Amino acid sequence: MRRIVSILLENQPGALSRVVGLFSQRNYNINSLTVAPTDDPTLSRLTITTIGDDRKIEQIIKHLNKIVDVAKLVDLTEGSHIERELLLIKVKATGAQRAEVKRVADIFRGDVVDVTPTMYTIQLTGTSEKLDGFIQALDGTTILEVARSGASGVARGEKILSL
Amino acid sequence: MLSGGDMLIRALHDEGVDLIFGYPGGAVLHIYDAIFNQDKVDHVLVRHEQAATHAADGYARATGRPGVVLVTSGPGATNAITGIATAYMDSIPMVVISGQVTRDSIGLDAFQETDMIGVSRPVVKHSFMVQKAEDIPMVVKQAFHIATSGRPGPVVIDIPKDVTDPGETFPYEYPETAKIRSYSPPTKGHSGQIKKAVEILMNAKKPIIYSGGGVVMGDGAELLTRLAQKLGYPVTNTLMGLGAYPATDKQFVGMLGMHGTYEANMSMNDADVILAIGARFDDRVTNSDVSKFCPDATILHVDIDPAAISKTVTAHVPIVGPVVPVLEEMLEQVNASKVQIDEEALAAWWKKIDHWRERDSLAVTPAEGEVIKPQQVIQALYKVTNGDAYITSDVGQHQMFAAQYYHFDKPRRWINSGGLGTMGFGLPAAVGVQLAFPDAIVACVTGEGSIQMNIQELATCNQCALPIKIVNLNNEALGMVKQWQDMQYGGRHSHSTYADSLPDFVALAESYGHVGIRIEKLSELEEKMKEAFAIKDKLVFIDVCVDPNEHVYPMAIKGGAMSEMFLSKTERT
Numbered sequence: 191m192r193r194i195v196s197i198l199l200e201n202q203p204g205a206l207s208r209v210v211g212l213f214s215q216r217n218y219n220i221n222s223l224t225v226a227p228t229d230d231p232t233l234s235r236l237t238i239t240t241i242g243d244d245r246k247i248e249q250i251i252k253h254l255n256k257i258v259d260v261a262k263l264v265d266l267t268e269g270s271h272i273e274r275e276l277l278l279i280k281v282k283a284t285g286a287q288r289a290e291v292k293r294v295a296d297i298f299r300g301d302v303v304d305v306t307p308t309m310y311t312i313q314l315t316g317t318s319e320k321l322d323g324f325i326q327a328l329d330g331t332t333i334l335e336v337a338r339s340g341a342s343g344v345a346r347g348e349k350i351l352s353l
Numbered sequence: 354m355l356s357g358g359d360m361l362i363r364a365l366h367d368e369g370v371d372l373i374f375g376y377p378g379g380a381v382l383h384i385y386d387a388i389f390n391q392d393k394v395d396h397v398l399v400r401h402e403q404a405a406t407h408a409a410d411g412y413a414r415a416t417g418r419p420g421v422v423l424v425t426s427g428p429g430a431t432n433a434i435t436g437i438a439t440a441y442m443d444s445i446p447m448v449v450i451s452g453q454v455t456r457d458s459i460g461l462d463a464f465q466e467t468d469m470i471g472v473s474r475p476v477v478k479h480s481f482m483v484q485k486a487e488d489i490p491m492v493v494k495q496a497f498h499i500a501t502s503g504r505p506g507p508v509v510i511d512i513p514k515d516v517t518d519p520g521e522t523f524p525y526e527y528p529e530t531a532k533i534r535s536y537s538p539p540t541k542g543h544s545g546q547i548k549k550a551v552e553i554l555m556n557a558k559k560p561i562i563y564s565g566g567g568v569v570m571g572d573g574a575e576l577l578t579r580l581a582q583k584l585g586y587p588v589t590n591t592l593m594g595l596g597a598y599p600a601t602d603k604q605f606v607g608m609l610g611m612h613g614t615y616e617a618n619m620s621m622n623d624a625d626v627i628l629a630i631g632a633r634f635d636d637r638v639t640n641s642d643v644s645k646f647c648p649d650a651t652i653l654h655v656d657i658d659p660a661a662i663s664k665t666v667t668a669h670v671p672i673v674g675p676v677v678p679v680l681e682e683m684l685e686q687v688n689a690s691k692v693q694i695d696e697e698a699l700a701a702w703w704k705k706i707d708h709w710r711e712r713d714s715l716a717v718t719p720a721e722g723e724v725i726k727p728q729q730v731i732q733a734l735y736k737v738t739n740g741d742a743y744i745t746s747d748v749g750q751h752q753m754f755a756a757q758y759y760h761f762d763k764p765r766r767w768i769n770s771g772g773l774g775t776m777g778f779g780l781p782a783a784v785g786v787q788l789a790f791p792d793a794i795v796a797c798v799t800g801e802g803s804i805q806m807n808i809q810e811l812a813t814c815n816q817c818a819l820p821i822k823i824v825n826l827n828n829e830a831l832g833m834v835k836q837w838q839d840m841q842y843g844g845r846h847s848h849s850t851y852a853d854s855l856p857d858f859v860a861l862a863e864s865y866g867h868v869g870i871r872i873e874k875l876s877e878l879e880e881k882m883k884e885a886f887a888i889k890d891k892l893v894f895i896d897v898c899v900d901p902n903e904h905v906y907p908m909a910i911k912g913g914a915m916s917e918m919f920l921s922k923t924e925r926t
Binding site (some may be wrong): 203253260289310353 | 474479480534535536658660664
């Protein structure tokens with residue numbers, strides 16, 4: 191099952207490598223990883239999406255908690271949550287395809303953020319599943335480049351991940 | 354005002370460190386100069402950085418205090434890795450200070466530069482790269498706090514050379530506490546869980562207590578013994594847990610696992626309740642296929658590390674906490690409990706266990722004539738030292754024989770590399786133990802394979818005048834490798850023998866300034882061992898020629914249940 195784990199990490203040199211190293215060391219998967227400082231510059235927030243059964247996820251969470259630089263973490267998928275990912279995609283847009291690409295982007299509420307005579311760059315945000323769906327919908331066109339941010343997220347309601 | 358180098362040594366002293374193990378080199382010369390200029394922190398010069406870590410490790414295991422290591426950058430640091438990994442696998446508190454190239458050369462492939470933080474990352478509990486000299490006191494404080502609290506482990510402090518520059522000085526103040534907001538190890542167990550566990554434990558019909566290295570390292574041996582004796586339940590120890598419960602007590606059924614006793618493994622397999630404490634259901638205990646592991650047992654698992662719980666075997670009642678407060682609370686609850694232990698069931702259980710005991714799985718069949726069995730050497734060692742020595746060991750058959758035949762009655766007396774299985778551990782570990790306890794009898798049980806992996810430490814022993822007794826079970830082969838080749842590879846001894854190229858260990862020991870004794874005949878075994886141990890002021894290398902064809906038994910059958918064992922070359926369960 192796919193899980194989204196959000197981590198508050200000490201913003202220290204080497205801290206990120208401890209988290210990433212854990213995944214390779216213990217043979218866990220990382221599907222995506224995002225990281226940036228929070229409002230508190232001494233803390234970074236990481237979001238990792240991973241796949242595993244309950245036993246594996248339990249081990250991942252326990253081992254992440256053991257890392258001294260990990261201040262706090264939460265498995266967002268345990269409760270209701272908001273998940274967003276950003277996609278920038280360059281698509282060939284010539285002839286009849288030019289209008290079709292624009293139409294598909296509109297359906298997914300994507301924005302064309304850059305244009306040349308032969309291509310569009312489209313920006314789309316949403317759940318990772320939605321971005322997958324958009325890329326699939328562009329199947330008939332020529333995709334030139336894909337840049338995805340990886341999922342980030344927060345819990346719904348008053349649940350807060352902070353120190 | 355102190356320089357970075359002076360601050361480091363001063364901070365070690367303020368932390369209570371009086372002995373460090375190390376080897377100098379370019380990046381730590383400022384620190385070595387700081388050591389030269391004071392007399393509070395003593396330094397032992399080893400002959401290889403790996404030995405420094407093992408010596409610090411042996412010191413830590415025997416005393417319970419963290420071992421401290423100082424090595425230079427590059428090869429000094431990488432040589433220390435095996436010892437750090439050894440300590441990590443066995444949860445030994447250790448602080449390793451490594452030199453680093455100057456801050457402005459980091460990343461430029463400077464001479465003797467290695468990314469020590471990166472190289473050591475998978476085998477440390479935590480690591481620090483010191484960015485500026487003013488940080489040294491707090492980094493040292495935090496490093497010791499992390500190394501010694503929670504589940505202990507090695508911590509690396511990597512210090513660029515210019516940070517320790519004697520030309521720059523700073524105000525020094527040693528912090529009283531280490532403030533780490535993201536680190537808070539458990540301090541007690543969950544009372545509700547303990548209550549639940551005690552109830553199950555007291556209602557058990559066929560219980561067993563399975564205790565591991567955590568009880569030794571957590572100083573819980575006395576409490577464990579009290580709890581076990583109060584309940585009257587059988588106790589088995591892991592390889593790492595030997596000494597946590599007195600081996601000569603009637604409730605002790607021996608070590609469990611791959612080379613555990615028949616009665617220990619049968620009791621585990623048949624148990625209805627297992628109290629696992631400070632043990633981690635290692636594959637050398639569970640025998641790889643956990644689905645066959647103790648099918649009828651309710652598992653109560655006490656461990657300080659939540660990640661050790663339900664990692665391989667699912668715990669029915671998990672308790673996360675340090676052994677001492679958990680055992681105290683368990684004892685209180687057992688004393689206060691209204692549950693009556695089913696004495697009849699317990700008597701029947703003991704009857705069954707005694708029946709297994711009658712199999713006498715550790716019986717030694719003497720060889721013909723004057724040939725010495727390796728087990729007989731350990732039996733003689735036990736007798737000659739009155740069972741009261743510190744025994745360090747290397748890795749292989751001799752390690753298992755020592756674990757099986759030296760009956761440890763006290764914790765911290767059995768010093769071996771259990772998790773990583775590091776050959777070459779024994780002699781340097783003995784250096785650490787003997788320095789911690791100068792008047793104690795310290796024996797290193799080893800083999801001619803392992804001892805050659807850190808034989809250079811004979812020089813350290815000479816320099817420090819350490820009267821260690823090395824008991825070399827010389828079977829002229831890598832015994833455990835050979836045993837597996839006999840059992841699983843049709844007796845094809847691929848690169849496990851070297852009889853024609855062994856050194857003369859007696860002459861070798863003598864060339865390092867020690868005493869060498871060779872024992873070849875069974876009839877002279879005990880007498881010559883006595884002679885060796887009577888030499889109080891010198892290291893004695895006792896090279897014992899043993900039966901090269903001996904195997905370690907019992908031996909678990911791969912992929913089987915705990916009840917499935919080879920009991921000799923011709924018998925199995």
